[in-house]
Amino acid sequence: MPKSFTRTACTLILNADNTENLLIEREDFRAWVPPAGDVDEGEDWVTAATCEAREESGLHVAQDALIGEYTRPQFADIVRVYAAHATGGSLDEHG
DSSP: OOOEEEEEEEEEEEEETTOOOEEEESSSSSSSSOEEEEOTTOHHHHHHHOOOOHHHEEEEEEEEEEEEEEEEGGGTTEEEEEEEEEEOOOGGGOO
């Protein structure tokens, strides 16, 4: 991975039968996306994905599997997408 690339962790929070995932509305522009954010220096990918999911949705999640890793040269980042399920929290507790 080039040093100039940032690392982004993304979580698909799936329902019990894996037929739907949670999307949140971004505040910086109008788009519905899964919770995601930068991986801080010294932070591991799974921790970042878990923290971003909680911060952006209010849900506590358990990461189930790595779905994939994608390079987006146009944004100069590497994205890892994880599948997860909610273990607690509330959609009303984010913000």
